Amino acid sequence: xxxxxxxxxxxELVGRVANGDRAALRLLFTRHHARVYRFVARxxxxxxxxxxxxxxxxxxxxxxxxxxxxxSEVSTWLLGIARFKALSQLRKRKEDWLDxxxxxxxxxxADTPEVAAMKQDKGAxxxxxxxxxxxxxxxVVDLAYYHGKSVTEIGDILDIPVATVKTRMFYxxxxxxxxxxAAGYDRGWP
Amino acid sequence: xxxAEKMTRRDEIETLLPFYLNxxxxxxxxxxxxxxLATDPAAxxxxxxxxxxxxxxxxxxxxxxxxxxxxxxxxxxxxxxxGPVREPRAxxxxxxxxxxxxxxxxxxxxxxxxxxxxxxxxxxxMQRPGTGNDVEIxxxxxxxxxxxxxxxxxxxxxxxxxxxxxxxxxxxxxxxxPTASGVFRVAIAADKAADFDRIVAAIxxxxxxxxxxxxxxxxx
Numbered sequence: 001x002x003x004x005x006x007x008x009x010x011x012e013l014v015g016r017v018a019n020g021d022r023a024a025l026r027l028l029f030t031r032h033h034a035r036v037y038r039f040v041a042r043x044x045x046x047x048x049x050x051x052x053x054x055x056x057x058x059x060x061x062x063x064x065x066x067x068x069x070x071x072s073e074v075s076t077w078l079l080g081i082a083r084f085k086a087l088s089q090l091r092k093r094k095e096d097w098l099d100x101x102x103x104x105x106x107x108x109x110a111d112t113p114e115v116a117a118m119k120q121d122k123g124a125x126x127x128x129x130x131x132x133x134x135x136x137x138x139x140v141v142d143l144a145y146y147h148g149k150s151v152t153e154i155g156d157i158l159d160i161p162v163a164t165v166k167t168r169m170f171y172x173x174x175x176x177x178x179x180x181x182a183a184g185y186d187r188g189w190p
Numbered sequence: 191x192x193x194a195e196k197m198t199r200r201d202e203i204e205t206l207l208p209f210y211l212n213x214x215x216x217x218x219x220x221x222x223x224x225x226x227l228a229t230d231p232a233a234x235x236x237x238x239x240x241x242x243x244x245x246x247x248x249x250x251x252x253x254x255x256x257x258x259x260x261x262x263x264x265x266x267x268x269x270x271x272x273g274p275v276r277e278p279r280a281x282x283x284x285x286x287x288x289x290x291x292x293x294x295x296x297x298x299x300x301x302x303x304x305x306x307x308x309x310x311x312x313x314x315x316m317q318r319p320g321t322g323n324d325v326e327i328x329x330x331x332x333x334x335x336x337x338x339x340x341x342x343x344x345x346x347x348x349x350x351x352x353x354x355x356x357x358x359x360x361x362x363x364x365x366x367x368p369t370a371s372g373v374f375r376v377a378i379a380a381d382k383a384a385d386f387d388r389i390v391a392a393i394x395x396x397x398x399x400x401x402x403x404x405x406x407x408x409x410x
Contacts, residue, residue, distance in 0.1 A: 022268055022269075025268065026261065026264075026265060026268070029260075029261060029264055030261060033256060033260055033261070033264075034256050037254070037256040037260070038251045038252075038254045038256070041254050042250075042251070042254070047254065050254075050256075051256075051257060051260070054256075054260070055263070055264050055267055058264060058268075059267060059268070059271065062268065062271055063271075122242075123245065123246070123249065123406055124249075126242055126243065126245065126246030126249075127246045127249040127250045127253070128250075129246065130243070130246045130247050130250045131250050141208070141243070141247050142247055142250075142251060144208040144209060144212055144247075145208055145211070145212065145243065145244045145247035145248065145369070146247050146248055146250075146251040146369060147369070148212045148213070148214065148369040148372075148373075149212070149214065150209060150212075150214035150215075151209055151214070153214070166202075166205050166206075169205050169208060170197060170201060170204075170205040173204065173205065173207075173208075173240075173243065176243055176246075177239065
């Protein structure tokens with residue numbers, strides 16, 4: 001495998017993984033781990049869970065590579081697996097899944113997102129407001145803006161209809177706009 | 191009546207803006223958005239709002255730092271899994287990939303380039319300009335997050351070495367990305383709007399730069 005002069009596509013690497021190529025899997029891990037980890041951390045609110053689930057996702061790739069049919073991008077397939085495993089973890093850990101560090105990262109109840117946002121500059125405010133979106137809204141925002149997924153791919157990952165993806169995006173952006181306005185900011189950058 | 195059915199036409203178009211920005215919109219929906227952007231006086235402000243959300247979502251995600259030893263720990267888990275054993279390699283994959291990284295066309299090697307860049311950022315490594323062919327990857331901590339920045343995409347045939355030279359010559363550095371659609375967050379070392387505009391103009395004028403969107407601009 002000559003990565004330097006002729007980099008293999010994700011699909012080609014999955015083909016190699018299907019034939020037992022551990023190096024190919026490590027390269028896929030290098031390519032996609034950060035995004036899978038962040039996706040799960042945002043889903044679950046726990047980086048400890050994200051660490052476990054991300055490893056499980058790539059072990060699942062190792063085991064299931066021969067069944068990959070290439071009907072979606074590898075990254076979309078991985079995020080779909082991650083979504084499923086994250087939901088399973090959440091069901092198992094309904095209690096005590098927030099460690100101290102995670103709890104510290106969650107906005108406290110004393111401030112509404114709007115009030116908290118006013119304490120920071122606009123960029124930080126917008127980041128915090130994205131964080132404060134309802135999970136179903138934040139997820140479509142993350143998948144579109146951070147993961148670069150299409151409406152159809154988001155539907156595949158979340159197992160929801162395309163129309164629902166659009167509706168969630170509409171309300172997510174509406175909430176962000178309202179929250180920014182309430183915090184005293186124009187929506188655009190200065 | 192569902193919520194979606196209550197949307198106005200403008201609502202529907204604005205809902206597509208995130209997908210316009212991430213490059214996944216196509217066909218009739220892409221044409222609709224492009225036509226609206228070209229004809230509606232309110233469109234630029236709406237697009238600017240979506241770009242701000244883009245920046246916010248990038249920052250929120252990139253604030254989460256995966257463990258630096260993730261690959262080594264995963265490798266240990268993998269070795270415990272059943273499967274054929276591969277012969278040891280003389281040189282690490284990352285090392286071999288990095289050697290060829292600078293000469294790769296972005297379009298051809300996009301996934302590898304993106305992955306390597308993301309991995310190096312995650313590892314906290316920094317390649318400092320010295321030969322004129324290094325990409326400087328700034329830290330992604332709070333300091334980097336406060337810098338003026340632009341969101342940049344490059345043409346598929348752009349060479350990483352050319353990008354490195356362009357950024358180095360203008361005191362710019364990659365602090366985030368690329369997203370799956372190839373958007374880099376590039377910090378601009380300028381504390382005055384005029385300097386910022388000059389650097390952004392230089393980046394925009396590069397033949398291999400595709401789109402340059404202003405993110406945070408310093409005050410006048």
